[in-house]
Amino acid sequence: MHEYSIVQSLLDRVQVEVDARGAVAVHRLRVKIGEFSGVEIELLKSAYDLFRQRTICESAELDLVPVAGRWACPSCQRTIRRGEILRCIDCDAPAKLIEGSEIILERLEMEVA
């Protein structure tokens, strides 16, 4: 359940922006979660609902945007489909994860006095 640690990092990161701009409330957060990020979206939601209480994010909506994993050959760029051997049959190169590993705070909306 490292989702608790991720939520703590999220709240800490938001606090930095809040302090920098003297915000009085946070309305919305948008976080991108990759399929291979190791983070479970449902667990992250529950962890957020628990941890946001009595923080500046108490009434902030959390939008979680899932990102599907996408593998490709780094040499010929051929897409390597889900469940295939992760090595290019033409180039013999190990596949590279093009996207799907991210845990990124994209943006937030906050209220300034």
Place this chain on the structure above:
Amino acid sequence: MCETCGCGDPEIVPIEVQESLLAENDRQAQHNREHFDSHGVLAINLMGSPGSGKTAVLEATARARESSGGLIALSGDLATDNDASRLQAAGIPSLSITTGSACHLDARLVHRALHDLEWQDAEFLFIENVGNLVCPAIYDLGQAANVVALSVTEGEDKPLKYPVMFRAADLVLLTKVDLLPHLPQIDVHAIEDALARTMPDLNVIHVSATTGEGIKDWLGWLESRQSAEPAAVT
């Protein structure tokens, strides 16, 4: 207040951040990595399920070397310092990191432990992570390489069930291979096939801590990493 029209409504400001929520951990990990590199210490993040044989492999590693000098370990567990005690008994100076309820080590916990361990003169620092095939995979500790211990008794489809862990692995130690004659239902090729579908640069060494099989190959792999450039973490 909204200053544009004077309506008195609060002003909502959108802020673009675009930053990884692991950024703070990654910064600390990079700091650890600089420590390890500046002392020429090869740090290995050893992960795997509870009971996959992480500690036993390290004990066998100490036995197989001419001397146990040069090895040092940090051992993460939710409770007890049993693993660190076993490693101490095997001649590997060790320190336990008790995580309480945390299911993984992070770079900060490792950094703090480094202050209490004479690690600077070691050749290899083994960071034995908390037994868990999920959470430890995403936390960079500053290691040069990730090694995952997977025992033959865990089931052929474990890599497919835990793809995040095996994607992060630079090497898989397939442990307890001495048990294979007693496990007619386990097909090693099926395990390797599952690994090939989750681990881009497939690299597996079959080992047995009991018989010592494969331990020389594992030592050879460690030495090859020692002479290689420190791997960049992606």
